[in-house]
Amino acid sequence: MIAGIGVDVVDLARFERSVARTPALVPRLFAESERGLPPRSLAARFAAKEALIKALGGSSGVRWHDMEVVRDEGGDPSFRLHGGMLDLMRARGIDSVHLSMSHDGPVACAFVVTERTGR
Structure with a gap:
């Protein structure tokens, strides 16, 4: 059963300006494995979160x-969840998360569906 749906869009130029103005945003917002990606990929990951x-x-x-x-392995995006997020999902009975991300032209976007599957 679907538990929730979320969507977010990020203006790429604004995101790039924010990161250039405040470089500490990257280590604050992104795990080490996410850092070093192109700005459009970071913006899509921010939208996903x-x-x-x-x-x-x-x-x-x-x-x-x-x-x-x-x-x-197939290149599809997903979440690896830790700490407080994992605790929050368990408390809400959510055991599955689906993620789609895209970036084109001036925007990055992400769409998330959470489920309670009873697994």
């Missing part, structure tokens, strides 16, 4: 590093 928070209806007790966007 925001979309997950929206799908859950909030992020109390969660840190940015608790949500790490990874690619599976």
